[in-house]
Amino acid sequence: MxxxxxxxxxxxxxxxRFIAERLVPAENTVEEADDVPAVIVEEMKRMGLFGLxxxxxxxxxxLSMRQECRxxxxxxxxxxxxxxxxxTNVGIGSQGILMDGTPEQKRKFLPRVASGELVMSFALTEPDVGSDxxxxxxRAEIDGGFYVLSGTKRFITNAPRxxxxxxxxxxxxPGAGGISAFIVPANSPGISLGKPDKKMGQRGTKTCDVVLEQVRVPAANIIGGVPGVGFKTAMKVLDRGRLHLSALACGVAQRVLNESxxxxxxxxxxxxxxxxFQLVQAMLADSQAELYAGWSMVQDCAQRYDAKSPGLFNADVSMRxxxxxxxxxxxxxxxxxxxVQVHGGAGYISExxxxxxxxxxxxxxLYEGTTQIQQLIIGRHLMRE
Structure with a gap:
């Protein structure tokens, strides 16, 4: 509840208050060090942010979906x-367990995730597999009471943590029906991490490859205890994650507008x-109008998400x-x-x-489904309807 x-x-x-007094003043530190100070991470844990x-x-x-979006x-x-x-703890890392996990899996992992003791990551993307x-x-090959996993995952957020x-x-x-979702401890023998990715932006975020070489995972670690339904779990998780990111995008737009x-x-x-100058006002007005439209969409969709049956896929909500x-x-x-345009030349300067x-x-x-993937989901839904 x-x-x-x-x-x-x-x-x-x-x-x-935390954002205004602790996070905004630390932005330059994060940008320069490419990391979030440990003291701030501990404050986040005490606030309960890992278990929102x-x-x-x-x-x-x-939190409800509407509250989480806020x-x-x-x-x-x-x-x-x-x-x-x-x-990843709030969203794609833990939601699979919450939505489809067994009661034992929920009891074993979720309290540690909520406290921040255990950081979860979501490992779906691979070197040759992104949108598809x-x-x-x-691969995960059955071996008695275990599965042996081999493969490489790419661009995995929070993998180093x-x-x-x-x-x-x-x-x-082949296909979606052959995929299973596993809970894989990061310290399992056979797991290694690639070098941290150097990205265009979002300095301080951590992504890298995760390489699995004959990693033995108990069969009991299949989410829900049933093989072959992992793709469905992933898609349900991504629906919630996409809505969360939509709200995040609105927040970034608001910050840019405030600065402008x-x-x-x-x-x-x-x-x-x-x-x-009216032409500058026009740019600000367009930004305000689009932000208002986007935030209205988020609130409407979040309300519909909260109204659907928990943990069940709803095609209309997924499309929205x-x-x-x-x-x-x-x-x-x-x-x-x-x-940047409103700032002129100053907008191109890191100051x-x-x-x-x-x-x-x-x-x-790009992440959690590119714009083009969202277009495909929407288009296919409309053709089915």
Whole structure:
């Protein structure tokens, strides 16, 4: 059961204060060091941020989807690396266990995930498998009471921090029906990590390859205890993740807009504030209108998500989550581009935050399903309907 309005408002206020007083002042440190300070990570754990979406019975806060999106919107207004520290715990790392895990798996893993003791990562993408997730090649061969896993996963968020992976591997034949979801401890013999990826933006986030060489995993670690349904688990998890990212994109857009309006009020040309020029106002107005549209989509879809049966796939909600992901992440890119334009030459200089935000926001259109994949999901849904 989600927190009541009063309890959630207290949490929201605490998160807003934490962002303003602790995270925003540390943004330059994260950018320069390419890491989030350990002291901030510990503060996040104490605040319960690692368990935002995990039910109270497992030690989490148990936010509804609409409440989670509100928190994600706030976290989007600072460096995205901060949210990434616990983002996989809140979303794709733990949701498979929460949605489809056995009661024993939930009791064993979720309390440690909620406290931040255990960082979970989601390992689906492979070197030759990205958008076509049903074609993954990592194999899981049965051997008595174990499965032996071999393969390579790529661009795995939080892999260097992870204590365990929600990992998809092929236990059967080709296609989606041959895929199973495993809980794989990160310290299992045979697991090695590639060198950390150097990315265009989002410095402070951690991604790398995960290589599995004859890794033995108990059969009891198949999520739900049933092989062959891992692809369905992954798709349900991604629906929630896409909605979360849509809210995050709206938060980034709000930060860019705030920075742009502040600059337009201060910067003067031809004896006037540039914000008094109608063409500059037009760019700000377009950003505000698109942000309003995107955030309205997120709130509507989140409400529909909360109304559906928990843990069950709903095709209409899935389609709308793709609509939100498509529009909001593309919108955030346009708002960031306008933000740089409003700043002029200063927008290309790292001293101004829009330069970082412009780079950071680009990834949102790629992970957890590219814009083109969202278009396919929406189009196919419309043709079926």
């Amino acid at each position: 989600a927190p009541d309005t009063e309890s959630f408002d207290l949490l929201l206020t605490a998160v807003q 979406s995990i039910p109270e019975e497992y030690g989490g806060i148990g 928190i994600a919107f706030e976290l989007g207004q600072t460096s995205l690396a901060f949210r990434s520290v616990f983002g 997730a049903s074609a993954l090649q990592t 992870a204590g365990a992976f929600t990992l998809m591997a092929r236990t059967g034949g 309006v502040a600059y337009a009020r201060e910067r003067r040309q031809f004896g006037e504030r540039i914000g008094d 989550a793709s609509c939100a992901k498509l529009f909001c992440t593309e919108m955030a890119g346009r708002v960031a581009d306008r933000g 101004y935050k829009v330069e970082r935000l412009y780079r950071d926001v680009r990834l949102l259109r």
